[in-house]
Amino acid sequence: EPEVTQTPSHQVTQMGQEVILRCVPISNHLYFYWYRQILGQKVEFLVSFYNNEISEKSEIFDDQFSVERPDGSNFTLKIRSTKLEDSAMYFCASKLSSYEQYFGPGTRLTVT
Amino acid sequence: TQLLEQSPQFLSIQEGENLTVYCNSSSVFSSLQWYRQEPGEGPVLLVTVVTGGEVKKLKRLTFQFGDARKDSSLHITAAQPGDTGLYLCAGLNTGTASKLTFGTGTRLQVTL
Numbered sequence: 001e002p003e004v005t006q007t008p009s010h011q012v013t014q015m016g017q018e019v020i021l022r023c024v025p026i027s028n029h030l031y032f033y034w035y036r037q038i039l040g041q042k043v044e045f046l047v048s049f050y051n052n053e054i055s056e057k058s059e060i061f062d063d064q065f066s067v068e069r070p071d072g073s074n075f076t077l078k079i080r081s082t083k084l085e086d087s088a089m090y091f092c093a094s095k096l097s098s099y100e101q102y103f104g105p106g107t108r109l110t111v112t
Numbered sequence: 113t114q115l116l117e118q119s120p121q122f123l124s125i126q127e128g129e130n131l132t133v134y135c136n137s138s139s140v141f142s143s144l145q146w147y148r149q150e151p152g153e154g155p156v157l158l159v160t161v162v163t164g165g166e167v168k169k170l171k172r173l174t175f176q177f178g179d180a181r182k183d184s185s186l187h188i189t190a191a192q193p194g195d196t197g198l199y200l201c202a203g204l205n206t207g208t209a210s211k212l213t214f215g216t217g218t219r220l221q222v223t224l
Contacts, residue, residue: 004154033211043155043200045211056211091154093212099143099162099204101212103154 002026004104006092012110013082021077021107023092032075033093033101034067036060043091049075082111114139116203116215124221125191133186133199133218141203144177144184145212149198191222 005024013019025032034046047057049067066078075094079086087110093101116137125131135144143162147155159168161177161184168175172195174187184201198219202212 006154035212035214042216043202043212043214045213048211058211089152099160100145100157102157103147105154106152108152 004092004094004102006090006104006107008107009105010108010110012112015084015111016081019079019082019109021079021090021092021109023075023077023104024073025075025092025094026096026102027073029094029096029102031055031095031097031101032067032069033095034077035091035093035103036088037091037106038088046077046090079109082109084111087111114141114203114205114213116201116213118199118201118215118218120218121216122219122221124223127192127222127224128190129222131188131191131220133188133220135184135186135201135215137182137203139203140181141213142181142206142210143204144181145202145204146175146184146186147200147202149200149217151198155200155202188220191220193222193224196220196222 007022032049035043037043045058047061048055064080068076089106091106092104095101119134145160146158149155159175164179164181166177172189176185200217201215
């Protein structure tokens, strides 16, 4: 069964460093998303991406964040200058159309 | 801001018992999805309900969408230890590229 994959599973970085989180969505899907989940809190929407552009973003997704689909398979989230409060699980999701979003296993980002 | 409140937050029951988890909002959603999440992993989609009043069954799990599409319930019959996990409801806003708004989660523990 097709699934969303994410790399790395765990990323440790120092405050102020740039990180790139990578996702390979399900191959025929058209809509792509990033969500995050701070430990003990609920899953929060960051950004949605369709037709090679951002379709919606949350207040969390400020100028330090960017997304890219550099080729036909990868979908990346870049944080330019990480802060302690960026420590969280980051989930990529994708969907073909309509309703069901399928989530990847997540990348645990730890900022020290 | 759309909010989804789940109740109860925690539920500890014995194998064989029945339980119901509630997901409530003051907002209308175009559809509602139920996910299950294991520690350190991504949410796994269980079901999507779309029509007001819709009932869907997945083995021992019964999902219902409220008539006004503002609330939903998950009923588990004869719970088993394998049902242990975090259950999340998530509402989808209108628009095909739209984000999911996640509920606060219900952590279920089923003991022998």
